Amino acid sequence: MRSNIRDYILIYSDGACSGNPGPGGWGSVVLLPDDQVEELGGREDSTTNNRMEMAAAIGALNYVSNLEGPVHFYTDSTYLIRGITQWIWGWKKKNWKTAEGNEVSNRDLWEKLDALIRHRSTQSKISWKYSRGHVGTPGNERCDRIAVGFSLREPVSLYSGDLSDYSTNLLAVPTNTELPEMRAPGEKKEAHSYLSNLGGLVYRHKNWPSCQKRVQGQSGAKFKKAMSQADEIEILKSWGLSIQTVINEG
Numbered sequence: 001m002r003s004n005i006r007d008y009i010l011i012y013s014d015g016a017c018s019g020n021p022g023p024g025g026w027g028s029v030v031l032l033p034d035d036q037v038e039e040l041g042g043r044e045d046s047t048t049n050n051r052m053e054m055a056a057a058i059g060a061l062n063y064v065s066n067l068e069g070p071v072h073f074y075t076d077s078t079y080l081i082r083g084i085t086q087w088i089w090g091w092k093k094k095n096w097k098t099a100e101g102n103e104v105s106n107r108d109l110w111e112k113l114d115a116l117i118r119h120r121s122t123q124s125k126i127s128w129k130y131s132r133g134h135v136g137t138p139g140n141e142r143c144d145r146i147a148v149g150f151s152l153r154e155p156v157s158l159y160s161g162d163l164s165d166y167s168t169n170l171l172a173v174p175t176n177t178e179l180p181e182m183r184a185p186g187e188k189k190e191a192h193s194y195l196s197n198l199g200g201l202v203y204r205h206k207n208w209p210s211c212q213k214r215v216q217g218q219s220g221a222k223f224k225k226a227m228s229q230a231d232e233i234e235i236l237k238s239w240g241l242s243i244q245t246v247i248n249e250g
Contacts (some may be wrong), residue, residue: 006033008070010170011060012131012139015052015077016147019184022046023153026056027141027146029170030063039142039158042151052147053077054109057084061116071126076133076140078179084113085128093227103199127179134208134225142168145216164175193232195246197222197239203249204232210249 010031017024024047028040040059044052057073057080064071075081088110091097096104104110118125131140150158159166193204194211198221205211208225215221222239226232233243 008072009033009064009067010139010173011073012063012143012170013053013060013073013075014051014133014147015054015056016142016144016151017049017052021048023151024049024052025083025147025150025152026052026055026059026111026148026185027156028060029142029144029146029168030061030064030165031062031170032064032067033069034161035083036161037163037170038160039146041146041150041156041158042166049107050077050079051106052151053080054106054113056143056147058112058228060110061113063117065116068121068124070124070172071120072129073126074131074139074173074177076245078130081128081130081179083110084117088114119220120136125192129174130179131174131177132180134223136209136222136224138169138172140174143178148212148216156226168221192226192228193223195223195235197241200241200245202239202241202246204246205249 004247011028013026013028015024015026019232023043023045025043026041030038030040040063042055042059052073057075090099091104091110096107098104120126131137133140133144146156163170193206194208196203196205196214198212198214198218203214205214210221215223222234232246236243236246
């Protein structure tokens with residue numbers, strides 16, 4: 001039984017890298033209008049996170065290259081979205097040089113991605129949508145697990161079948177898909193904390209790897225990044241908990 005009537009292809013993608021550069025993996029999930037789901041993934045022994053983000057997009061768009069219809073593409077890579085929607089026009093005009101006259105990084109992948117996009121008809125336009133990472137969006141989190149699994153050489157079972165038998169709610173898309181503001185080179189806004197919730201027991205982590213270590217592979221685990229104490233409180237409220245319940249890791 002069809003869960004919904006859609007006239008578009010829905011895609012999520014993500015990349016991961018153990019070290020940057022280092023062993024990397026990518027994962028994508030494609031949902032077709034007929035409710036068929038296809039998970040895709042791969043790895044490279046020595047790569048970067050940006051290349052894995054791009055490989056995930058290329059893998060997904062290659063899979064649907066001969067299918068007509070618009071594409072709603074969700075990714076947490078601002079590099080990928082800005083590159084393909086803003087920067088690439090200037091790069092191509094300057095013969096793949098940056099504004100500073102340097103060679104464009106990852107040109108080989110940008111050219112592959114550009115070719116896949118140009119191959120699509122005007123009726124099959126791709127809408128690039130930002131999905132903030134590690135905030136619990138089901139499709140994004142599934143892609144992250146696939147990518148991390150491949151990067152660590154862990155067994156990854158890729159699903160292929162009907163949406164009705166799929167454990168991830170791909171239709172729970174993010175409501176806010178606006179790109180975050182660009183920061184000056186070297187400027188990075190640090191997270192206040194990462195919260196993990198296993199059966200109502202909440203830990204506060206200083207970084208994402210420690211949070212990921214606690215929740216990975218745990219059924220029913222919840223986790224979110226907080227940018228401030230006020231953000232923490234709102235996250236806990238959404239879980240039906242108070243800040244007094246939080247345990248500081250370590």
